[in-house]
Amino acid sequence: DAAIKVRDTLIKSGLETPMIDNGLTSEEKYQRIKAAFEDVVTTLGLDLADDSLAETPHRIAKMYVKEIFSGLDYAHFPKITVIENKMKVDEMVKVSDISFTSTCEHHFVTIDGLAKVAYLPKTKIIGLSKINRIVRFFAQRPQVQERLTQQILVTLQALLETDNVAVSISAVHYCVKARGVMDASSSTQTTALGGLFKSSDKTRFEFLAK
Amino acid sequence: DAAIKVRDTLIKSGLETPMIDNGLTSEEKYQRIKAAFEDVVTTLGLDLADDSLAETPHRIAKMYVKEIFSGLDYAHFPKITVIENKMKVDEMVKVSDISFTSTCEHHFVTIDGLAKVAYLPKTKIIGLSKINRIVRFFAQRPQVQERLTQQILVTLQALLETDNVAVSISAVHYCVKARGVMDASSSTQTTALGGLFKSSDKTRFEFLAK
Ligand SMILES: Nc1nc2c([nH]c(=O)n2[C@H]2C[C@H](O)[C@@H](COP(=O)(O)OP(=O)(O)OP(=O)(O)O)O2)c(=O)[nH]1
Ligand SMILES: Nc1nc2c([nH]c(=O)n2[C@H]2C[C@H](O)[C@@H](COP(=O)(O)OP(=O)(O)OP(=O)(O)O)O2)c(=O)[nH]1
Numbered sequence: 001d002a003a004i005k006v007r008d009t010l011i012k013s014g015l016e017t018p019m020i021d022n023g024l025t026s027e028e029k030y031q032r033i034k035a036a037f038e039d040v041v042t043t044l045g046l047d048l049a050d051d052s053l054a055e056t057p058h059r060i061a062k063m064y065v066k067e068i069f070s071g072l073d074y075a076h077f078p079k080i081t082v083i084e085n086k087m088k089v090d091e092m093v094k095v096s097d098i099s100f101t102s103t104c105e106h107h108f109v110t111i112d113g114l115a116k117v118a119y120l121p122k123t124k125i126i127g128l129s130k131i132n133r134i135v136r137f138f139a140q141r142p143q144v145q146e147r148l149t150q151q152i153l154v155t156l157q158a159l160l161e162t163d164n165v166a167v168s169i170s171a172v173h174y175c176v177k178a179r180g181v182m183d184a185s186s187s188t189q190t191t192a193l194g195g196l197f198k199s200s201d202k203t204r205f206e207f208l209a210k
Numbered sequence: 211d212a213a214i215k216v217r218d219t220l221i222k223s224g225l226e227t228p229m230i231d232n233g234l235t236s237e238e239k240y241q242r243i244k245a246a247f248e249d250v251v252t253t254l255g256l257d258l259a260d261d262s263l264a265e266t267p268h269r270i271a272k273m274y275v276k277e278i279f280s281g282l283d284y285a286h287f288p289k290i291t292v293i294e295n296k297m298k299v300d301e302m303v304k305v306s307d308i309s310f311t312s313t314c315e316h317h318f319v320t321i322d323g324l325a326k327v328a329y330l331p332k333t334k335i336i337g338l339s340k341i342n343r344i345v346r347f348f349a350q351r352p353q354v355q356e357r358l359t360q361q362i363l364v365t366l367q368a369l370l371e372t373d374n375v376a377v378s379i380s381a382v383h384y385c386v387k388a389r390g391v392m393d394a395s396s397s398t399q400t401t402a403l404g405g406l407f408k409s410s411d412k413t414r415f416e417f418l419a420k
Contacts, residue, residue: 018260024253032253036246037318043234043242044279044352050228052315052354059317067389069254101388105262107269108247110320110384142254144262174320174384178311179277 002159003077009158015150017141019072026065026073034061068103071140078133080159082124089125092206094118098132104175105142113145113171118207119156120164120196131156145171145190153192163195166207212369213287219368225360227351229282236275236283244271278313281350288343290369292334299335302416304328308342314385315352323355323381328417329366330374330406341366355381355400363402373405376417 010016024032037057041048048054070076098115115135119126138151149169156165168191176183196203220226234242247267248258256263280286308325325345329336348361359379366375378401386393406413 018257018263019255020252020257022252022255024255029253029255033250036249036253039246040243040274042230042232043239043246044274045229045232045234045239045282046315046352047228047230053228053352056316056318056352063317063319063389064250064254072255099394101384105256106266107273108266109273110388112384112388142256142263142266174311174322178320178322179273184309 002080003074005158006077006155007074009154010151013154015147015154017072017143017147017151030061030065033064034058037061068101068140069142071137076140077137078130080130080134081127082159083127085121085123085125087125089121092118092120092203093125094207095128095131096210098135100135100139102139102141102143102145102148102171104173105144107175107179108142109173109175109178111139111143111145111171111173113139113169115152116166116168116207117152117156118166118197119160119162120203122160122162122164124160124162126156126160145169145173145188149190149192153194157194164197164203165194166197166204167192168208212290213284215368216287216365217284219364220361223364225357225364227282227353227357227361240271240275243274244268247271278311278350279352281347286350287347288340290340290344291337292369293337295331295333295335297335299331302328302330302413303335304417305338305341306420308345310345310349312349312351312353312355312358312381314383315354317385317389318352319383319385319388321349321353321355321381321383323349323379325362326376326378326417327362327366328376328407329370329372330413332370332372332374334370334372336366336370355379355383355398359400359402363404367404374407374413375404376407376414377402378418 034057037060046053096116100113102111104111117131134155135152138148149167152167153165157163170187170189172187197207244267247270251258306326310323312321314321327341344365348358359377362377363375367373380397380399382397407417
């Protein structure tokens with residue numbers, strides 16, 4: 001199915017997130033992460049008995065396994081609806097302002113972004129919400145923005161059976177805003193272009209323009 | 211000095227962050243948090259040998275001890291300049307749009323906020339940048355927004371030797387935006403008012419108005 005096709009494509013293209021199968025179940029992962037955060041919270045000198053903090057290791061473990069890192073597990077890959085291009089769409093389909101949040105894999109801090117995705121339909125048309133779901137699936141991993149952008153590109157190329165796909169992401173990295181250089185206003189743009197989006201200036205500009 | 215006065219005030223008022231002195235040095239805290247995150251990263255099934263992830267436990271441990279949770283240690287409390295009110299200021303001093311980031315103590319996820327702080331000078335005037343520094347000091351702790359707001363209030367009341375202080379915070383909680391209910395646009399307002407800011411409608415409105 002779609003998830004297996006996508007995973008194989010990512011592995012073949014060298015764009016898969018660096019993962020090692022450790023054989024742990026979700027429940028085992030939850031328990032270990034909870035134990036690790038009990039240690040982190042007490043190491044920081046916080047009182048784990050306080051009613052506001054007592055559930056913090058539980059909440060973070062649940063959040064890591066089921067929410068913000070759920071995209072590490074292909075079992076959570078969205079069900080994809082792809083239909084035949086019987087209506088003969090031959091111009092760009094572009095989805096703008098796909099809001100997503102992700103997590104920087106260098107600091108485990110939030111990334112707040114907007115994605116723009118376009119393709120030139122060949123034989124397949126994808127359900128629109130599925131584009132947003134694919135963006136969010138890969139966003140629910142520890143990420144660097146460049147890899148996230150490429151992963152969305154090759155995933156859509158594989159599912160749509162065409163190279164003519166483009167992805168652009170603009171994001172604020174809280175690891176840059178909330179710590180380190182503490183830049184209050186910068187954002188980062190990344191772009192990944194395939195097929196005509198790369199080779200034809202016209203198509204490229206049409207995509208990159210608002 | 212100021213840090214000791216502030217800590218005593220917070221403890222007396224029951225507004226101190228729930229901390230327990232575990233006797234660990236910064237270096238010991240760093241080592242333990244780094245070890246805990248090595249476990250978290252491998253438990254998630256990520257490859258710690260990858261060049262992008264290898265330093266993640268180190269970066270997070272450094273960030274927790276020296277950056278986003280540095281306000282747990284009063285050694286980092288800012289040097290405070292308070293001068294005599296010789297210029298007889300008798301109207302409100304108000305600092306708006308103090309940008310800060312903090313960390314939600316329930317999920318260890320970023321809070322992105324703006325604070326507004328005002329006081330009616332009595333005998334003391336505080337260096338303006340010190341107000342921002344006090345906001346940031348308490349923001350560099352695991353927090354709930356309500357406690358952060360109150361901690362800034364009582365700190366300034368103690369340092370300025372007057373009850374006539376007001377603090378208001380508007381913040382986006384990424385634990386609400388990036389997970390859980392995933393609300394894309396909500397923000398949270400909290401207010402803490404002392405003295406005339408609480409008892410006089412005129413003063414209250416003057417503070418709360420833009
Ligand atoms: N290319 C790229 N870099 C990123 C992303 N997210 C992210 O944190 N970075 C950068 C920020 C830093 O420059 C770098 C990590 O640098 P580092 O190993 O010196 O860590 P650090 O925390 O001490 O660095 P700093 O942020 O304090 O400068 O990773 C991303 O999505 N793409
Ligand atoms: N009053 C207050 N609540 C906060 C702050 N930060 C923060 O996460 N919360 C709330 C969000 C949740 O309602 C609550 C934790 O709820 P919970 O123990 O059910 O944890 P959860 O992750 O399962 O909750 P949820 O966000 O998925 O609803 O704490 C804050 O600064 N002030």
